[in-house]
Amino acid sequence: MEIISLQYPIVSSQAALTAKPKTLAIGHFDGVHRGHQNVIRHAMETARAAGLQGAIMTFHPHPKEVLGQSGQYTASLTPLDEKVERFRKLGAQVVYIVNFDLEFASVTPADFVEQVLRPLQVKKATVGFDFTFGAKGAGKPETLWALGEPDIEVEIVDPFMQDGDKVSSTLIREALSEGRPEVAEQLLGEPYQVRGVVIHGEGRGRTIGFPTANIKQEAAYVIPRQGVYAVMVQVDGKRVPAVLNIGVKPTFHEKLPEPVMEAHLLDFSGDLYDKSITVQFISFLRSEKKFGSIDELIAQIKSDAEQASSVLAAYNKN
Template sequence: MKISRLHYPLADEFKVDGSTVVAMGFFDGFHKGHQAVLQRAKDEAEKRGAKLAVLTYDHHPAIVYRKMSPHEQRYLTLNDYKMKLFKDFGVDQVFLVNYSYDFQSQTPEQFVNNFLKRFNAVAVVAGFDHTYGDKKVATMANFPKYVKGAFDVITVPAVDINGKKVSSTRIRIELDSGDVDSVTELLGRPFQTRGVIVHGEERGRLLGYPTANVKHSEYQWLPAIGIYVVTVEIAGKRYLGMASIGKNVTFSDVHPMTVEINLMDFDHNIYGEVVNVNWLSFLRNEIKFQTPEDLIDQLDKDKQATREYLEQHPDVID
């Protein structure tokens, strides 16, 4: 898969060999709605003998329009993971555009002429609610009149689950409530994060539950504070674990939030390893225990619940 990092205006020497079918979108999350857009584009590309291309952006477009809180600036899928998902889907070409003020200030006609035509697009595919500039005018309903027959416009309807539209916003809300089970349904796969194993306070080891401390990017969206069933991918192999996102409130009132994972049936030094964490199921909220012994009793129950989850879902570590 070829990735072209683009900036407005495009360089004069930029060119694309061959025709493309372009799927447009930010695709944060790569959920079932996004997959429907990409599948339609893939089908069109195969039918027309064209390359499957994606036009996407290097950061939240909203950054240009308004001030965003640190939480809002996080992502469901960081860029490297998003590119991997595109590649695994069969995308041939990614046009990764820097979403700047100048880029978004183009009129819809300028966007078509300056970008999509230069991509040799024979068809452009996007979700029904996709916008490509001023949200009042740059809608999919208006898109054909700006294109003027230069290529076909294909609009993909919403994907609904349980009577509600699948969307990145919906997934963020579910993660903020800890409902990773619902997120799995919306994504069609477990929610995954990536981080590096770093040293912690090693308090878990003293309790008989040693933990791997996973340092995530500050831009990674995480589930809500709580205890979860997870699998951790280390060097291509999955291991079952129970993860804590929290502030170790039993031992401190001012501890920073950490992600700590007790890996089951695992005893190996993995400091420095970059791992993928698959968030499978919510177990409970974080609790401030009166004594370390109370905490250990609860951890024993969490461990049993985690093993029961594996019994019911044996494929999670295949």
């Protein structure tokens, strides 16, 4: 799979990097959830049937971040590297990463088609039903259809529904903020995950019999609701059950500047420091709370570990 970074305006040398006629799935695709997967699969199937190259175009950073409307979009469900990895699994032959800056934000829908899609030899474009493009989101799927004639065929993919709701990145973010990772998993098609590096923490967990891996996220992920979770941790090619806390450790601190993420791996021994790990969120167990004594905390952690072990054993059987 080729990964090509594009800067507007597209110059001939950029376009020539993949000068083959292609089918192109276009979108930001944060999360690469089941709705996004549906759009991309349509594009890849169309490409194979027509003998065209199968390509995906995404934008970085998020348009709302560039336009000062970032809000929750300062964090991603799938940071760029992870998103590209998922594109690979979906069969993309080429991935275009368009630098979204203020100049690109001002491009009209017509110029997007004439100065971006046609130079890249796009013969078929596949978009979701709610796709927007061009300055101020003026372009809609029907706009793309009209502007693409007669040489660019446009396929508009219907919304992907689940339990009566349209699968969307917003719905996933809401589920995570409410501590409902099971819902996020249903919408994503796999557990929501966060990658990070294990760093040195306060070392308190080891002194009370529950050593924890303090995790520094590798990118600006959307972090689920604070509390205790049953999770699976991928490390050194293994998938290990664990109990994880996201919070400010109120038993020991009046106020931490920001929540920390620490996991106690069940039935595991070994040095994790400086290792890259992936945390998959399976189930929310309880909210974070302040304990009156260390003994109360130890008893609760033991209970959490037992509950997590039971939840994950049942999960892994399914």
